[in-house]
Amino acid sequence: MAKNYDHTKIEKKWQSIWEKKKIYQAQNSSKKSKYYSLIEFPYPSGDGLHVGHPRPYIGMDVISRKKRMEGYNVLYPIGWDAFGLPTENYAIKTGKDPRIVTKKNTGTFRRQIKSLGISFDWSREINTTDPKYYKWTQWIFLQFLKKGLAYKKKMLINWCPKDKIGLANEEVVNSCCERCGTPVEKREKEQWMLAITKYAERLDRDLDTVDFLPHIKLAQKNWIGKSEGATIQFVINNSKLSIEVFTTRPDTIFGATFLALAPELAKKITGKDFGIKVDTDRENRDKIGIDTGLKAKNPANSEMIPVYVVNYVSVDYGTGAIMGVPADDERDREFAEKYKLPIIENYKKAGFEEFGKKVTTFKLRDWIFSRQRYWGEPIPVIFCEDCGVVPVPEKDLPVLLPKVKNYQPTESGESPLANISKWVNVKCPKCKGKAKRETDTMPNWAGSSWYYLRYTDPKNTKEFASRKKLNYWLGTDPAEGGVDWYNGGNEHTTLHLLYSRFWHKFLFDLGLVPTSEPYKKRTSHGLILAEGGEKMSKSRGNVINPDDIVARFGADTLRVYEMFMGPFDQAIAWNEEAIIGPRRFLERVWKVATQIQKNFSGLLQPSAGTFPVQNSSVSALHKTIKKVSEDIEGMRFNTVISALMIFLNENPTMPKEVYEIFLKLLAPFAPHITEELWQLLGHKQSIHLEPWPKYDLSRIKDTEIKIVVQVNGKVRGEIIVPAETGEDEIKSKALTEGSVSKYISSTPKKVIYVKGRLINIVV
RNA sequence: GGGCAAGUAGCCGAACUGGUAUAGGCGCUGGUCUUAGGAACCAGUGGAGAAAUCCGUGGGGGUUCGAGUCCCCCCUUGCCCACCA
Secondary structure (H helix, E strand, C coil), X not given: CXXXXXXXXXXXXXXXXXXXXXXXXXXXXXXXXXXXXXXXXXXXXXXCCCCCXXXXXXXXXXXXXXXXXXXXXXXXXXXXXXXXXXXXXXXXXXXXXXXXXXXXXHHHHHHHHHCCCCXXXXXXXXXXXXXXXXXXXXXXXXXXXXXXXXXXEEEEEEEECCCCEEECHHHEECCEECCCCCECEEEXXXXXXXXXXXXXXXXXXXXXXXXXXXXXXXXXXHXXXXXXXXXXXXXXXXXXXXEEEEECCHHHHHHCCEEEECHHHHHHHHCCCCCCXXXXXXXXXXXXXXXXXXXXXXXXXXXXXXXXXXXXXXXXXCCCEEEECCCCCHHHHHHHHHCCCCCCCCCCCCCCCCCCEEEEECCCCCEECCECCCCCCECCEEEECCCEEEEXXXXXXXXXXXXXXXXXXXCCCCCHHHHCHHHHEEECCCCCCEEEXXXXXXXXXXXXXXXXXXXXXXCCCCCCCCHHHHHHHHCCCCCCCCECEEEEEHHHCCCHHHHHHHHHHHHHHCXXXXXXXXXXXXEEECCEECXXXXXXXXXXXXXXXHHHHHHHHCHHHHHHHHHHCCCCCCCEECCHHHHHHHHHHHHHHHHHHHHHHHHHCCCCCCCCCCCCCCCCHHHHHHHHHHHHHHHHHCCCHHHHHHHHHHHHHHXXXXXXXXXXXXXXXXXXXXXXXXXXXXXXXXXXXXXXXXXCCCCCHHHHCCCEEEEEEEECCEEEEEEEXXXXXXXXXXXXXXXXXXXHHCCCCCCCCEEEEECCCEEEEEC
């Protein structure tokens, strides 16, 4: 055996052996139970991987490896979410074809990820920019269109004048473009929309059926924003016209002294533009309003009350009109005081539905699905002068993204595709008349809304995935199935996660997927920040490249460090100094093996899962198996490593049988070194195909227990007694314990005994 | 303004349903091996004090035999949302 642990000699070697033997490839049918674990597939940026990327991959790798050892047929796939702005902006700057740039970037990412020994099934690698893939993204869009859930709408969109692109509400942060920080403008434009609001109720309700971390469920619920309220009609000027207001407090109607309309609604009703805009500025909260001159009749008391157009009511929530109840609403009070409107302090409360109609409303808006950009899936639609909107026939899919010379969006805000007349001008598929292609592309959320389905059957040319394979990997119980465990970033909780649940439910309604939810379980990880706690980014110049760490310390050290550095779900700063700890730990693991080989070489057979070892470390070993097994399930990876370190510190030498179990516990975290040592100890098969160690509760029990003795809540001593000693005996022993008795001057008032832990004597 | 997290040694962090606070790691100090150095090994490491002992989990109250953990008020930080009726 080699004297020293040299990661450079073993990591590449095992990676290529594993690949050759295909030990991480998932089987599409198996006697084993299936397990589908998933990470969010990366966007292959030109900067390559930084050390923050692998944290979730390693976490789910540990889970996946443990599941394999527990006898599951595990699917742990990887791919590329490769459409998107950074690549396109790079293409604009350099004139390089985004296809070439993407190929280069995915090459870098692939090489870097492979160097970490993650047990991905690379045979299922997918890429959203591959026409064989986006053919099905377009196909799903056509199904939305067919069902009337994709529709065109003229609307004011958020427009980034720098990126020259329409932005979804979600991409606008503090009135600025999320990407470049330029203040957004409003522009009127025809946009494709997806009617996610039709699914709002189910997206909300079905959260009760899935195992998502509580904060994830809550964030989704808040985003969907379901609220119960009522709409109430206010008749205008004794005419037939009426204004419908939405309120969650219809009982306060006797206190209503004015109506407040969103500017857009006021324009629609009166035909006049009052020059008021809803302020999105977070600082400026001044209430502004103009009396429209209209009077509305309060149905509760028949009072005629004024109708104002105001800057604090949004048109796209509720009905765009509210009733002002100054006595009960802070904003209404502020407004009423400013404009000297009556405030009725004490009024009669009405019944909930006495004057209105009970309704449910949601904050969730329909999804703006058009982008005026090049590097995205072309929306497969043709506009015919006679037939109108015509879907591209399914046999003509995919609508290939054509090559262009200039990737710049046009000044008019149209996609660069609009400049390619050869591509744009086509015959109508229906009437063969003159027609034009849609030049908008899809947002980069499209391809990621269904990718987990494609992994089950990535090469299928007939369907997005065969039903048989979907049934196998997702399960056939509509209420129970889905990807078994999906871990991802918190930043995707409200967008990607919600969008993909929506697509999945739609496909479920079409009978194309077997389950009503895509993911059974969802957890999240914390970001790795740069030293000093700042976000890691190229522009800040604080990016750590994993290649350097792998070269210096090895992939196993990097993996153990990333799992050990802190709680998996919390953000944590990179600390280059601390990496040496995990490296030293692995060195010690190696050293134990060399001693075992020296002492037992050739004498012992590989263990068969039991270990007839008679010494005090057996209890500690079983405790460690239990802790490691349970903590991995709870993603408490940091305490797993800590437990393994403690076990090694307390057992600097150990019998071969014990050591082999220790190696198996460590294997999901440090796959290379454990494989090397496993084989050096005489095994022919991979450690990663070994059964996961089992613990025996009866072996964990201690024969003697330590009882802490407190006097008035302060620790004054301890006694050691046989585990089965009764309470009375322990009490009397504690009272006479030498180090304790001097604190007891009088008869104890009370003696409290906590079984097996401590005794507190109150005097 | 609302929601969600969180605040423990010099630093990252442990502590199960209230029960020995600071496990594990980094760093630091001393030592060993070494020509030397180290990413090696061993020992020590919350504060005050000569000691007994006392004080210590953001601050202040409270409940309890006992509080990092539960309750109330406040402060700070991070994330998400925001005039949502």
